[in-house]
Amino acid sequence: MFHNSTNRRRSSRFPLCAAALMLALVRPAVAAPETSASPEPPASEEAWFVVTIRGQQCGYVHEMMRRVGDEVHSESDTQISIRRGEATVKMRMERAYRESLDGRPLAFRAVQTLGAMPQTIEGEIRGDRIFLTTTQQPGASFRSDFAFDPGCRFSWGQLLESRRHGLDAGVEYDVKTYDPSIKTDGPIEMRIRIHGRERVDVLGKPQTLHRLTSSMKLPAGGMTIDSDAWVDDEYTPMITNVDAGIMKMTMYRTTKEEALKRGAPPEMFLETMITSNRDLPRDVKRVKYKLSVKPEAKGKLPDMPDTDMQTFERIDDRSAYITVRRTDWDAMRSTPAKADATPEKLAGYLKASSVCDSDNRQIRRLAIRACKSDDAPTTKADKLRKSITKYITNKGLDVGFATATEVVETRAGDCTEHGVLLAAVARAAGLPARGVGGLVGVPSSFRRAASGPMEYGFHMWTQVYIHDKWVDIDAAMRQTECDPTHIAI
Structure with missing residues (x-):
């Protein structure tokens, strides 16, 4: 955050990075029509969300899901900008998942641009292990493999799990997912609670939605990140609030045009x-x-x-x-x-x-x-x-x-x-x-x-x-x- 030999301000980005990752983990990418306990994956769907910090727009999330043969492919692109003093920091997190029709994870690709060099992590699940290839710069790859928890679910699998539990008030259940940016050698566990219907304002439009909360504890004794989401009857997230301590981010479902609007990014040094x-x-x-x-x-x-x-x-x-x-x-x-x-x-x-x-x-x-x-x-x-x-x-x-x-x-x-x-x-x-x-x-x-x-x-x-x-x-x-x-x- 600071360095005694310079007159410039410093600020840690841990809470911001964690909150941005949580946005991509707390919900399925897009919702499929509720036709049965195991809905058919969409032929092709997409959704746009605007991301705000303290009411100021700081970025967007773009998500897509489609069926490709006997697989479901989903993608998300999260872009966020903040100011620290006179400097603007831009962060981008891209995720792509491949899953079977019954929600079994097959492979993924994660690209993070948090500095000057993007980092790419590609993973393939083979049997009970996940094999990772991490590339920081051309020609320099880092390979590793770990035991993979068969209970982990990506976007489509999480949606199927949500369908199975339903949206009745009082329902609680645990979901396991996986993201190597947070933990490479095991699952990330989230506790989901359904609270019932609430009347909320979505960018000026009142709607009656189902409220659910998620709690995710970061590994190695880390902080707990809590989120609130308001979803419609088909599990489409309309509002998501993520609380990472000092960093509270809100995401609203909107149009592509609104999501891509750019304003002055929020200042994150003095305010924290x-x-x-x-x-x-x-x-x-x-x-x-x-x-x-x-x-x-x-x-x-x-x-x-x-x-x-x-x-x-x-x-x-x-x-x-x-x-x-x-x-x-x-x-x-x-x-x-x-x-x-x-x-x-x-x-x-x-x-x-x-x-x-x-x-x-x-x-x-x-x-x-x-x-x-x-x-x-x-x-x-x-x-x-x-x-x-x-x-x-x-x-x-x-x-x-x-x-x-x-x-x-x-x-x-x-x-x-x-x-x-x-x-x-x-x-x-x-x-x-x-x-x-x-x-x-x-x-x-x-x-x-x-x-x-x-x-x-x-x-x-x-x-x-x-x-x-x-x-x-x-x-x-x-x-x-x-x-x-x-x-x-």
């Missing part, structure tokens, strides 16, 4: 800052925060993780204490490194992935230049952090969410790019590593007021595993010893 009741000194060692949901907001305060730096203590459903303290690096440096092997549970944090490709040659060379193989883990972590802080020279705002492969090429980005590249070089150097999303104290020069209480903005940094614990380091903020304004979410 959180103000505390006091300022903090730069050298503060420990801070105890009280976090509360605003009185006008719905829902409860989500649980937050306990880490080496922070301890979460719930007060009630809408408030909690979180205590954050600096890691004692002097104590870690004086602790001898253990000679035993890395625990099996950490193996995944050493592997290359499509986003964190630690096998990339440039990334491996960067790791070799930054540290020695026999350096102590604490020394490695410090050297790697400093090398990434220095390596990313174009600290701009116009990158959506670049992979480590893209960042090592462009040397551009803000906190997310610093975080993902640092995780990749750490893995290449033999340190288990992962990204962390949360809040950080905004330097005074970036705040909305020249003086006053501390403000917090959404941010990403890195954790490395040293001496049986995850330790926070932050390349964007130039901190190996992270200050206690870092709150992991």
